[in-house]
Amino acid sequence: MASKRKPIIFFLLTALLLTVPGQSTAQSFTSVVISQKGLHFVKDLLVTKAISSIIPLELPQIQKSVKIPFLGSVRMVLSNITIQGIDVGSSFVKPGDTGIVIVASETTCNLSMNWHYSYNTWLFPVSVSDKGSASISVEGMEVGLTLGLEVQEGTLKLSLLDCGCLVKRIFIKLDGGASWLYQGMIDAFEEEIVSAVENAIVNKLKEGILKLDLYLQSLPKEIPVDDNASLNVTFANEPLLCNSSIGFEINGLFTPRKRVQVPKYGETDSESLVSCLDSSKMLEISLHEAVFNSASALYYNADFMQWVVDKIPDQSLLNTAGWRFFIPQLYRKYPNDDMNLNISLSSAPAIVISEHGFDATVFADLIIDVLEAGQTIPVACISLVIRGTGLAKISGNNLTGIAELNDFTMSLKWSNIGKLRLHLIQPFIWILLQTVFLPYANAILGTGFPLPIIHGFALQNAELICSNSRITVCGDVQYT
Structure with missing residues (x-):
């Protein structure tokens, strides 16, 4: 994610959260309710734009040694592993007893990377090496998170209760190098690539939710109307989460x-x-x-x-x-x-x-x-x-x-x-x-x-x- 660009997840989640009534513990005179249609609207923005806004996302370098018959130990390195695009097949949002569940499924993403290998063999007195590029397709990925909501001193506190990413299958296409080595490369790195993709997306979501919580805490508690008056927009009661709506009461x-x-x-x-x-x-x-x-x-x-x-x-x-x-x-x-x-x-x-x-x-x-x-x-x-x-x-x-x-x-x-x-x-x-x-x-x-x-x-x-x-x-x- 570009450092100079505010992640769109901030604004989309804020739109979902800052807008309805719970157990009355403080005076409130204004309530805002987001209907099921509104939840779908925010969810579509959140899933299709917020998750996609994490790209291009660079993954850590992967390296390991693999033993190949007749050749011995081959050192392989994958670098510049970058998620270039994400396409969400379906998604849903559902308020629950403790928070909001957001799930994106049937998701695909495309990655690019560079690869390099080298080895010494008794057949040749010198080191043998080769390099090239590769493209990776990830299919059947599911991303889900559960957000906890509570009101603290008039502001909304957001917490990440659960977050996960599951990749079902990947397809790797290598360019360059010796074709006889491709299958060894794929077998050696498939599990590491899947783990790297899952961890990178989860970490990025955790980072985004943490920053969003800080953003919510910094929101003003008053909206200026003119030189004389402001509108008190402090949260009055705990959020009310229903099957088909979500909202808060504010002082107003x-x-x-x-x-x-x-x-x-x-x-x-x-x-x-x-x-x-x-x-x-x-x-x-x-x-x-x-x-x-x-x-x-x-x-x-x-x-x-x-x-x-x-x-x-x-x-x-x-x-x-x-x-x-x-x-x-x-x-x-x-x-x-x-x-x-x-x-x-x-x-x-x-x-x-x-x-x-x-x-x-x-x-x-x-x-x-x-x-x-x-x-x-x-x-x-x-x-x-x-x-x-x-x-x-x-x-x-x-x-x-x-x-x-x-x-x-x-x-x-x-x-x-x-x-x-x-x-x-x-x-x-x-x-x-x-x-x-x-x-x-x-x-x-x-x-x-x-x-x-x-x-x-x-x-x-x-x-x-x-x-x-x-x-x-x-x-x-x-x-x-």
Whole structure:
């Protein structure tokens, strides 16, 4: 294997392993299930590409002495023994009670080598030697390994429980030299060549699994979303291995990149995961509504959910003259002064997922500011309870969404200009929410956040299923 090239076995095994639920010992809010089709997909990549990626594989030199009638002792050396190609006839992968079994059978491989022999005989007073090349065909080879999986401190620990390679038969074709010596050469070295091939492949697999385990240990426990948030992708429970699927539970909550407290959430029901309606899909990712509420709480705690509105489609409404019919006392006290609208959330938005999508309730304070003589003067505060609905979407490997405004209620929190007639202001607030607040929210939802999919794989033909408290993504994957 070339030293500068990362073995593809790293990425393929990682795709199989890093993607579903076991005995609940820690909180988890996201689960990913690989179906039988997904297992076959990863297995095909693993067997046909990962095992083949070990070539060209050079085997140790073999030498020995053989006694041949009338000639005496002949010293034979095989060098530059190299596996040039591997072809896998059939293969399968099966999760078991303790790990994952992967077997490749009816496998053939081709080798090339150089040979050299020398001997002294009483017939000639000088040493006799010859050399040439040879090609070897290996048939009926079987390669199998069993991988053990466990979670340690939030990361996945991979161990090789068993590994073996069995060569049933080989065919050697020599070029050059004396034909009468060929059979002696074949008889002398067939067992050594078989043993060398078996040991080389087993050692290479052991080396690859060891490096893969180190790679898994080095994987980040958080996926950056933006400058403020990351997605916690630590493993929460032991892997669940079934006859037709494999998977893990992960924490899945949003965490701040600058540490602020995020509320804790109640236990989730790991056994009530929603299954994809189409069993032919490779992958199933289920996200509890606590994931979305953790994002909401994080951005709220980070003081990210506040905006000063100084530009709107009808800019005249950001002057007290535009409010003279709605709030006449405002115009009388501050005639023809420009205004700002300071919107801040009074608590984290609450998100509820149902069969129809998601419902969001936003609690916000709208402060009316007057700009006078270079000063910002707060004159009134209106409390808003905004209710909206939305739909989740898939964009590449990101979960995105779009929301619409349903209704809102408002109440006067405080005022420095007397009582306000809120029913007159309500149409303006509706326009403000529709033209400023909602587009801003949809811009954030349109960016979305990354699903827990290993780098190098892309979702395809993805579908969404919404149910009580969960969004489930069902789709195929492509290795990119």
